[in-house]
Every structure is written in C-alpha cells, then in structure tokens.
C-alpha cells in the first residue's frame with residue numbers, strides 16, 4: 118500500500134513538472150505581459166517629466182487643505198499602502214460617491230481615466246475631484262486662491278508657470294465660484310481663462326507626480342525574465358500552482374482577451390454583465406459607464422483637444438474626437454489592471470466582490486450575470502474550472518504584487534514647495550482611513 122502510494126505520489130510529482138512546460142504559443146503570450154515599459158511621454162502635458170512640477174504635485178496630492186472641510190486629500194482615497202486605493206466598496210470623501218476607487222500604480226500608462234473614461238489625460242482627470250461634491254467639494258477659484266495665499270505654493274507655482282491671477286481681488290474672483298455656479302458665469306471671460314489656466318497648470322503638476330508611481334518587479338516579472346532566458350532560478354519565483362494558473366490565464370480561461378499586455382489591461386471598455394450592486398435611496402444604482410463617458414470627454418473644454426492642452430491636435434485629441442458612441446457602450450467599464458490586485462480589494466466598479474476568489478467564482482459561473490440586449494459581449498462563457506484550477510488561478514493573481522515605489526514618493530514631500538517652513542494648520546487632520 119505504502120509503496121503504491123509512494124509511486125503514485127512520485128508519478129504525480131513528475132506529471133506536475135511536465136504540466137508546467139509551456140508550449141511555444143503560451144510562452145509567446147506570457148512574454149507579452151512583462152516587463153512594464155517606461156512611462157510614455159504625454160505630449161498634452163509639457164510638465165509631465167519635470168521634477169519641480171512633480172514635487173509640487175506631490176505636495177498637492179497629500180494636502181487636505183483644498184477640501185471644503187479641510188480633511189480630504191487625494192491620498193484619503195488613494196492611500197499608498199493599499200496601492201493607492203481605500204479598501205472601501207464605494208469611495209467616500211465629503212460624502213459617499215457612486216464608484217469604487219481604482220489604484221494609481223502605473224496609472225500614466227492608461228489611455229482613458231475613470232471607470233467610464235470621461236477624462237482622456239492624466240492632468241484633466243485631476244481637475245475633477247476639486248469641485249466634485251463628494252470629493253473635495255471646493256471650487257476652482259478657492260483652489261487657485263489657496264495657492265496664491267500660501268508663500269510656499271505661490272513661489273513653487275511662479276517658478277514653474279509664471280504669475281498667478283490677482284486672487285486677492287475677491288470681487289473679480291468671488292469665493293466659492295465653481296465651474297457651474299452663477300458667480301463663475303458672471304466673471305470676466307479673461308479672468309475665467311486665467312483661473313482655468315492656473316488650475317490646469319496645477320493639475321499638470323499632480324499628473325507629473327502620478328506618472329512617477331511605478332510598481333517595481335513582481336514575482337511574475339522575475340519569472341518571465343527567467344522564462345525568457347531559460348533560467349530555472351528566475352522561474353522559481355512562481356510556485357508550480359501559480360505557473361498552472363498562468364497557463365489557465367493565457368489559455369482556456371480566456372482572461373488575456375481583455376487583461377492583455379504588461380499592465381494586464383487592453384485599456385478599453387467591456388460589459389462583463391455585473392448586476393448593479395450599490396444602493397442609492399434603496400434602489401440599485403444603474404450605471405451607464407462608458408455610454409455616458411464618451412459624450413462627457415468629447416464635450417469637455419478641459420480635455421486633450423481643448424485650449425489648455427499642450428497638444429490639442431495630436432493623437433490623444435484625435436482619438437477622443439473620433440470615438441463613436443454605440444449601444445454596446447452601455448454598462449461597459451474600463452478593464453482594470455491586475456497588477457497589485459491583492460492589495461486593492463474590494464473589486465469592480467461598484468466594489469461588487471470582497472475577495473479575489475469571489476471574482477473568480479463570478480467568471481466561473483457567471484451567476485446573476487445581467488444580460489443586456491443583443492449588443493452584449495459574447496466573449497464571456499462560464500469557465501467551469503474545478504477547485505484546484507481556481508486555486509491555481511488565484512495563486513497566479515497573487516504573483517502580480519509589485520513593491521511600491523520608493524518611500525519618498527509615498528508621503529507628503531519633506532521639501533514640499535521650498536519656501537514654506539511651517540506646516541498648514543489643517544494638514545494633519547486626515548479623516549479616518
């Protein structure tokens with residue numbers, strides 16, 4: 118009996134070894150997922166690689182003083198230790214929002230921003246939280262005024278971008294004037310231009326900081342390096358289970374159709390049939406996703422094709438203009454990156470699932486999938502994987518955990534904006550995290 122058991126165990130071991138051989142086609146596919154290339158230039162942002170702008174942007178990112186209650190910063194929701202997410206199903210700033218907070222590692226590689234892609238550049242994305250009632254709940258005039266009235270920020274701004282508008286003039290620049298308020302509409306055209314210019318410059322500084330948020334090598338990247346060089350030591354970075362999961366990922370589980378390339382996303386939008394999960398006033402929130410995102414980005418004057426872009430007729434602008442909205446965009450959301458996915462629970466645009474296994478079980482059964490009309494993507498079929506296969510796929514997903522960027526990028530900079538020596542009175546009042 119014992120001998121038989123040993124032989125079976127031995128055979129199993131051999132089979133396991135053999136099972137982790139990759140076919141040439143699998144190998145080709147796997148190599149496409151690593152390494153992450155350098156951050157592409159953003160021609161719409163002349164400051165995207167400017168270190169001074171990145172430092173100013175970093176100070177802004179961690180500063181709670183721009184929110185109406187003095188307690189919310191970008192980092193309230195995009196927390197560095199959680200790969201720049203917040204651990205909540207649905208984000209909460211001044212008030213609860215309607216969507217889940219995505220992570221920001223490697224974000225400068227994205228083509229569209231937000232789950233619905235309603236921003237087409239990293240800097241234009243950064244404008245949204247300022248006036249969003251459930252994020253900072255502030256206004257563009259108050260935002261620029263705070264830069265103007267702070268010696269440190271004003272000096273840093275002036276060094277980079279030139280003079281600020283004369284924000285001390287509260288008659289020309291009435292407090293609380295957000296972009297849709299009557300006070301804003303009553304302002305001089307030239308003054309509105311000047312505030313928008315300053316605000317977009319500051320957003321470009323924030324984008325310069327965000328573009329530095331690159332993850333390091335994950336175990337998966339070490340494995341691919343090993344596979345590329347036929348080096349067993351490198352390949353040992355993935356357990357046999359994770360390697361079997363990888364085989365499923367690029368093979369019969371079909372994940373790479375959408376989670377493709379080094380960031381495990383095609384940067385496009387798909388409807389995977391998730392039913393509404395978040396309740397608002399007792400009703401499930403039906404979110405049109407990309408269907409609403411397309412007209413929003415096309416109409417926005419603060420997009421790649423607008424006059425505040427540094428490349429208003431380039432590729433990005435052209436892509437935004439030429440996107441055609443169709444019925445298939447209803448309920449479609451951006452394919453999220455799977456890098457650092459272990460740190461970014463809950464999952465999906467409304468935080469539908471608390472664990473990665475719950476996500477896999479959804480793909481496995483497509484239980485509760487909400488079918489639309491005939492425009493529904495036909496890509497997804499229930500996978501019907503067995504328990505061992507699901508465990509393998511999970512082990513593979515865990516191998517995409519990269520180290521965070523260097524420590525100095527994960528907190529308010531120690532030399533935020535050169536001149537200022539005293540901290541802001543409200544800079545320590547983080548909301549509960």
Ligand code: HEC
Pocket residue numbers: 178189190191192193194195208209210211214216217218219220221224227229230231232233239242243246247251252253323327
């Ligand atoms: C109240 C929480 C909250 C705050 C504050 C906040 N964000 Fe976000 N962020 C979110 C949520 C939620 C989304 C997705 C919203 C959507 O898709 O509609 C998001 C999306 C993003 C994205 C798009 C990522 C992608 O892959 O599409 C970026 C970049 C980003 N935020 C940066 C920032 C910056 C910079 C700030 C500060 C100026 C900020 N956020 C403030 C919650 C927040």
Ligand code: HEC
Pocket residue numbers: 366370371372373374375376386387388389391449450451452453454455458461463464465466467473476480494496497500510
């Ligand atoms: C048809 C394209 C498509 C296929 C195929 C696909 N995904 Fe996705 N995936 C998406 C989209 C789109 C979302 C976001 C959906 C949403 O929030 O509405 C998503 C979300 C996820 C998430 C949650 C990420 C997060 O940050 O919230 C994980 C994990 C995931 N997919 C893993 C997989 C795995 C594993 C497979 C293969 C079994 C797979 N996906 C197959 C398009 C796809």
